[in-house]
Amino acid sequence: MKTERNWGWPIAGYLFLGGLGGGAIIVSSVADLFLGRGDVFALGSFITAALIAVGSGLLVFELGRPLRFWRVFSRQKAIMTVGAWMLSLLIVTGFLYFTFWPDFSPWRPAVGLRKALAVLNLVLGLGVCTYTGILLGSLNARRFWNTPALPVLFLVSGLSTGVALQSLLAGAWPYAGGQEAVEALHDTLRAVDLALIVMELVVIMVYVLMMRTTAGSAAARAAARWLNGAYVKWFWGGVIAAGLLLPLVLYALGVPVLPALCVLAGGLILRFLVVYSDDRTFLPGEEKYLARLPRGDEAFLRAGTQQ
Amino acid sequence: MTRYAMIMDTRRCIGCESCTVACRIGNKLPIDMIYNPVTTVGPVGIYPHVHMIHYPLLCMHCENPPCVSACPTGASQQAQNGIVWVEEAKCIGCKACIQACPYHARHHNHETGTVYKCDFCKGRLELGLEPHCVKTCHQRARIFGDLDDPESEIARLYNSVATVQLLPECDTEPSVYYILSAGGQG
Numbered sequence: 001m002k003t004e005r006n007w008g009w010p011i012a013g014y015l016f017l018g019g020l021g022g023g024a025i026i027v028s029s030v031a032d033l034f035l036g037r038g039d040v041f042a043l044g045s046f047i048t049a050a051l052i053a054v055g056s057g058l059l060v061f062e063l064g065r066p067l068r069f070w071r072v073f074s075r076q077k078a079i080m081t082v083g084a085w086m087l088s089l090l091i092v093t094g095f096l097y098f099t100f101w102p103d104f105s106p107w108r109p110a111v112g113l114r115k116a117l118a119v120l121n122l123v124l125g126l127g128v129c130t131y132t133g134i135l136l137g138s139l140n141a142r143r144f145w146n147t148p149a150l151p152v153l154f155l156v157s158g159l160s161t162g163v164a165l166q167s168l169l170a171g172a173w174p175y176a177g178g179q180e181a182v183e184a185l186h187d188t189l190r191a192v193d194l195a196l197i198v199m200e201l202v203v204i205m206v207y208v209l210m211m212r213t214t215a216g217s218a219a220a221r222a223a224a225r226w227l228n229g230a231y232v233k234w235f236w237g238g239v240i241a242a243g244l245l246l247p248l249v250l251y252a253l254g255v256p257v258l259p260a261l262c263v264l265a266g267g268l269i270l271r272f273l274v275v276y277s278d279d280r281t282f283l284p285g286e287e288k289y290l291a292r293l294p295r296g297d298e299a300f301l302r303a304g305t306q307q
Numbered sequence: 308m309t310r311y312a313m314i315m316d317t318r319r320c321i322g323c324e325s326c327t328v329a330c331r332i333g334n335k336l337p338i339d340m341i342y343n344p345v346t347t348v349g350p351v352g353i354y355p356h357v358h359m360i361h362y363p364l365l366c367m368h369c370e371n372p373p374c375v376s377a378c379p380t381g382a383s384q385q386a387q388n389g390i391v392w393v394e395e396a397k398c399i400g401c402k403a404c405i406q407a408c409p410y411h412a413r414h415h416n417h418e419t420g421t422v423y424k425c426d427f428c429k430g431r432l433e434l435g436l437e438p439h440c441v442k443t444c445h446q447r448a449r450i451f452g453d454l455d456d457p458e459s460e461i462a463r464l465y466n467s468v469a470t471v472q473l474l475p476e477c478d479t480e481p482s483v484y485y486i487l488s489a490g491g492q493g
Contacts, residue, residue: 006402006405062401062402063400063401063420064399064402064415064416064417064420064421065400065419065420068380068397068398068400069399072379072380072399072401074379075381076378076380076381078377078379078403079377080377080401080403081379139377139406139407140373140477141373141406216476278406283411283473284346284348285346285348285361285362286344286411289344289345289346289347301338
């Protein structure tokens, strides 16, 4: 059957990188502004800018006319326009913020300016983490997306993956201080990520189970694919078991590195499942109509191209 | 003011798909693109008490088009006369409008990279001609015209027969109305 699949893997990849980058820059900013330990997460801000840049590259790659991407910086009130501005700004401010940290940086002593950038990064990070869920959630044609639970899920998942990434990068160059501070922050990150994982478990189960019960059959159809249909392995095995429950146990046992990698993998799988759940309510008779359309590999369609 | 609209009289539609063919030829559409499919519901019931409805579809030219508000570049626009159209030079092919449309009325053209859709044959209207699908419908199941002109055939029909819009729960206010024949409606 000919299926309507509009956004593909580049968008899933972008949603993952956007949430990850947004979450990671929030960690850098909060550590700098409220804990006075921005130095430990300095490299994270650079990696964030790079990840957001790669994610934006995926967005451009997905376009039908990539060279016209600049037109998105218009004065439209579309959520996508707002998102494009936030992404571009965050790439610049994230990188600028990083340049305050290396020893050789001439503006390293300008602490006030750095903190101002951290505030801006915090706001942009929250924006980038959240707007993608609002973008998908505002499309009422897509019944599985059209719920306030989606932005909440994306925000919690983005924060969780961001914390996981920062736990891998904490204490890396250009940080040159002692290891005790890094260890203490590792404990904090672990506690925060544990809380976020529990929250994400609740949010995702509420989201999918509630969608399963909605009267609009399109949303229920998508939720059924997650719970006991085509995506059953990816949802229960990938997102829930490998991405949430396993890191919960590993964090509790104090295993290093591995839980963070699990969280990252779970976040990536989640974005794929969401992007591939763009179900629409069928118009009268549409399902039957689509089923009898050629798929594109029929002999009569190939006749012109064969020798 | 002109407010273009279409009424589909499903009591008249026989599901011949002439409109689909006329549209594809007239608008020179790529092979995998259909602006106006004709879907069929039924047959419902047991012979000899059966019925069947054909739904000629196309862009609903919504008064409140979600595709236009989703467009980040301003390529998707709503004209004064209600026609929703794409200014191709501004379209970047982000497919946000496709995701926003509840009616599957927007299509990604893999050759040009941009999004194509029914524009009520805007170019033909400017020349005083009817859209291809309306012109070709030998059963006169597609009634097209200006709803704001009280003397027009469509306005008189709209005011005299019960019609429904598709997916009203999406709050899009379609300009395409259906007269249903089943179950004595309309």
